[in-house]
Amino acid sequence: MVATRSRRLARAALVTAALATLAACASVSPDGGMVPVVSRVSLELGKDTAKIVTPADAAAAQSRVRLILARPLTADGAVQIALLNNRGLQAGYNALGVSEADYVEASLPPSPTVSLERVAGSGDLDVERRLIADLLQLLTLPRRARIAETEFRAAQQKAIAATFRTAAEARRAWIRAVAARETVGFLETARASAGAAAELTRKLGETGASTKLDQARSGALYAEVSTELAEARLETAKEREALTRQLGLWGRDADFKLPGRLPGLPKLKPQGDVEAVALSRRVDIIADRLELDALAQGYGLTEQTRAISMLEVTGIANRARSAEGEKANPKGFEVAVQIPIFDFGKARSARARETYMGAVNRLLEKAVNARSEAREAYQTWRGRHDIARSYQARVLPLRRTISEESMLRYNGMLVDAFELLTNARENVASNVAAIRAKRDFFIADVDFQAALIGGGAPASATSAAVASASPASASAASPH
Template sequence: MAGWIRIPTNAFSGSPRARFAVIGTVAVTLGGCATFTPDGGMSPVADHVTAAIGKDTVKITSPADAAAVQSRVKTLLARPLTADGAVQLALINNRGLQAEYNALGISEAAFIEASLPPNPVIGVERLTAGGSLEIERRLVADILALLTLPKRSDIAKTQFEAARQKAIEATFRTAAETRRAYYRAVAARQTVSFLKQARISADAAADLTRKLGETGAAKKLDQARAGAFSAEVSNELAQARLKAGTEREALTRMMGLWGTDLDYKLPGQLPKLPRIQTENQVEAEAVRKRVDLIAARLELDAMSKSLGLTQATRFVSMLDGAWRSNYERSTEDGVRESSSPRGFELEVQIPIFDLGGVNVRRARETYMQAVNRLLEKAINVRSEARSAYLTYRGTYDIARQYQNSILPLRRTINEQAQLEYNGMLIDVFELLTTARESIASNAAAIDAKRDFFIAAVDFETAIIGGGGSGGMAGEGPVATAGAESGGH
């Protein structure tokens, strides 16, 4: 819908209605067909999220939307929460994510604004002197803005596409952070449950040793060791409860819950270890799918178009056209005379001191800065994908080693130590040492399984985007470029 037109020299000499018709024709011919989408550009975002992670997301724009979301929240909270359920809650109820969707709507508004022609300026001037009255009417239009409208609209459209990718990345990031928070909260709760059982055993051992000491069958040293062991386990339990509380609150914040929704149920332990994923092309997948990298490419494309616009308009920084109409009335010796001369005025800023070189140089340097940032990001994305996969495989092997070897051996050691203690083959010190080592191994096994599930989340985000550092590299130059291009 964009093009160039020739304006006749007598186009502004007709009636005011005709003059406005000419300006309207110019605006429609040069303008684009951009209109607001019904959902603020959310449909592509929601479709991409569903295809990538199997969850849906919504933008709350009305009381009806809010009521529907709250009803769904109640349904999800009616049963023990799973990792997928927690992610789904966050994607529909996290207000920070809703703010990101609002940012997408703001970007769409900027796109629509850039697609519209500039508003004309109407001026009226009234002068009186010595019985003479003069009225001047002016209709001013920014011709340069009209001529560059298709280019500016194309740039804004590309920036809007980049904003969509950023909204997708924000959704992925919210989902990933929620999964991490979920696994941390469940692992902390499992640790609390384990230490509760350990404290029961430690208290029983301390009580038994104390009773044996009363009969003279246990030394004071053994009683002190058993008592210290019980106190240490109680202290570890207190620390675990504190951590479980803070981790649960972190999950609560990600899901956007408050009030009566805080009493949600978490499972007592982490899920079983799944089958390991094998990925041979992690680098290629990451470069192809990372939404932050796609957004950076789109922003670089917009900057390239802005650079071309700057070069094309370097010699003309102001070009205004105006239609003028004067009306004059004077009274001399009772004679009334009036005239209405009409004309067209064109104002062009003459580039005497600045030939546009400053803007062109700034745009080129900003563009090359963004190019280098994008290349750096592409290299980092490849490295992040490799590193995430190494961590994913490594944490899986560690967690499986605890599950298949270390914990079964610890159970055997505990059983044999108890038998030898009952047979008076070892003393209390060796029995308590064995118990301490067993507690440490079990707690480490829980942490190892938690670390694997978090590493699995990190591996996924390294491929599709939304990780802890996703979208950060390159934002500065792109944002700066956008600010610079807006002035051309």
């Protein structure tokens, strides 16, 4: 009677655990969990991103890239190409697919173990069949599935952050490349003017109308501008290659065309509470919050299973036959419980607790840093705009006035060539500085947006944070 009741209880436990697993099971999605990534990128950036899986996906992406490259490349076009063609970003999407596979695997019940034992000798035959199931794994499956789902949602936020980072880096690379090209264009014009002035001074020197000192000064200006132009051309080639790498282009696609200059300065729009915006919208903070939630759930699971590390139920069916022909078919079950008698799970509990508190402190640190980064990015954004606007509205107009007046005074023989050349050299420096100020503002604008929505931190920092949290989380969530 007691044995029959025990068998019924064991069967009921197995059935209950099996039914619980049906609700916990998940399946791999066709797009590898990309739906939140695509929608958030479209909302924040107004751009499309896609995971390239099949040759058809690759062909569609390549067709769109070449359509964009058919015209001079804009900043928005560069961002769109990077989101479709950057292989580092695609590797990040593959990592998201791995995270989804881990989630699906964690939601599946553990596979049972089947053993068969056959012993024969002296006319006797003994066959034993065993079906072994880890009941503790089955009972904790829904909890472990929820933990894995939370970690998967955190991985989706990290994929969004990687997309934002790729977009920001592509836009910065485009800004630097176009600014370098604009600098080259200006210096080419300046060198042509300096060359004409040097040639005129040389011819005047042949007639005695120009001194040797004036000829040397004019030649020095031409040489200096030529050297600066050579440096700018090297910088242009370097920045173009950096943009090419960011866009993932090669072959004939690398022969894209860039505009000759950066766009004009925009009017600044009023901003709200940048700290609050950063805390609510930054995807890296959202991802860390989800990871903290997963660690909290894992810590609770560790506390629940700290006294039992393994609970296995084994169904046993024997078939025996003796030499005299007698047969026996006994059946039963076996329960195996592993109890950590040396520390009663204290080490696992302490590890989970310290891991959780470490994640709490990292999240608090990131929240404090995010506030400061948002304020700094906003101040830089405003300051860079004021500097660039000052060059456009005050410095360059004054420089043009100085150049015109100096030429008039030189033609009227009121000033000598030295003052004219000095003004020309200062005019070159002011124009180059104005281009760099405008470049710095547009880069500050990218940095400001990254400080508000995420994607500004380097990939290595994010990877290090994930690596420090993931193994501990897995350890805390596992009941073994």
